[in-house]
Amino acid sequence: MNNKKNIVSRRNFISSSAALALGTTLVGPNIFGRNRLLNSPFPNSKIKGVQIGVITYSFRSMPDQSAEATLQYVLESGINAIELMGDPAESFAGKPKSSLDRRTLWGLMRSKREGTITAADEKKLKEMQKAMDVYNEKVATWRSQVSMDKFKELKKMYNDAGVTIYAFKPNAFGKDNTDEEINYGFKAAKALGASHVTLEHPSDDEHTKKLGEMAAKHGIYVAYHGHTQQTPTFWDTALEQSKYNALNLDLGHFVAAGNEAPLDIIADKHDHILSMHIKDRQTPAHGQGNVVWGEGDTPLVEALQMMRDNGYSFPATIELEYDIPEGSDAITEVKNCLAYAKEALEG
The missing domain is CATH 1.10.287 (Helix Hairpins)
Structure with missing residues (x-):
């Protein structure tokens, strides 16, 4: 399985990235800066009906990991919706x-x-x-x-800058976490305006049942992420246990796991996907590498166009995991990924 015939070419990827970067760099140094290129007050990464987001883990290489700096990285990347990692929000709220x-x-x-x-x-x-x-x-x-007041304050700060938080990923939902921590995680997600929390699938049916039941009490969904253990049936038990259990599909890892027909998992499970990580990985036969978009085996173009053509409403979340080239940084590479997605969706 290879999407070489349909990918955006590397040459077009670079040229469109440069054009997009020209616009997003006009955001300026202030986190409430404005994108003046299109005379728009906020960044907009919803393209042809498909919401392109980013997980803030993508900016882990940046020097300042505060909530304020993270917001600036998101704005400079041209993104208007995010999956927020726990650390920036919890640090803002006073975590030890x-x-x-x-x-x-x-x-x-x-x-x-x-x-x-x-x-x-x-x-x-x-x-x-x-x-x-x-x-x-x-x-x-x-x-x-902890009070939820600081989380509500963070939500307002992000929303005022034009960025919504659709998912929250604190390290609070594991088997080693207390029930108080789990309840805290759901309450914080709600205070941030998220529809769901994300976590690594625990590979424990008892725990997914527990989380699904606790999620129902808070009205917040639990979307389970996977790596190369993902299969087409990976989420089935959790989905049967609770309507509040869902997928945080990772299409790149799904391909690297050797699954055939990766687009089928999107078509088959789209009603249960609350967000989907997008990255370009190779199949096992090609080394399973995380590579610059357009150089691997993940059908990113086809997946994004499937979302567009079928009106799927879940966000496609950029997760920057390939090695950042010398002379570049995470913001530039997220811009490049956004440009790739934009060309795919407008093509």
Whole structure:
């Protein structure tokens, strides 16, 4: 399976990216800057009826991870709707600070997940996880007591700048989290204006049943994310357990898992997809790499056009995971991905 015949060419990708970048850089240094190119007060990444969003994890390489800086990155990228990671929002709300280097931890966890971790890094990961356990106890106490006022304030700040939050992803829904933390996560999502929370699928039927039941009480959906363990039936049990259980499909990981006909999962499950991560990955036969959009095997163009042509309303969420080229940065690369999506949808 390869979408080479239908992809936006690399040459067109770069040229359209440059054109889009010209517009979005006019947002300016202030988070409430205005895009004057189209005389529009806000960025608009809803294209031909398809909402293109971004998960703020895409900006993890940027130096400032505050809520204010994250909003600026989103605006400069030309995006108007997001899946918000937990840290920017929780830091804004006063979460206890940690001395752990999260980027290092995430990198080690990713290497572990992909089976590429070294023995030395495995030891380092275990040490960092022990320190994280101690810190997580402090966070659990904070979550059980925190007011929702700061989350409402953050929502207003983002909305006033033209950015809506459709999903929230705090590390609060795992099997090791307390019920108080889980309830907190749903309440915070509602305060932020999100329709759903996202989390890694726990591969535990009892836990997905519990989360679905708790979600129903809050009126907030739970959308489960997957990596290369995704299959066409991966979510079926959770979907049967509760109408509040749903999909946070990752199309790139689905392809890298070796699933055939990846567009079928969108067609078959579209009523249960609340958001879909888009990235370009290769099939197992080609190395499973995360690559610049248009260079892999993920049918991004066809998927986006399917959403457009069928009126699917769930957002397509840019997740920047390929290596950032030298001389570039996360904002520039998210702009490039948005430009790719724009050309696909307008083609």
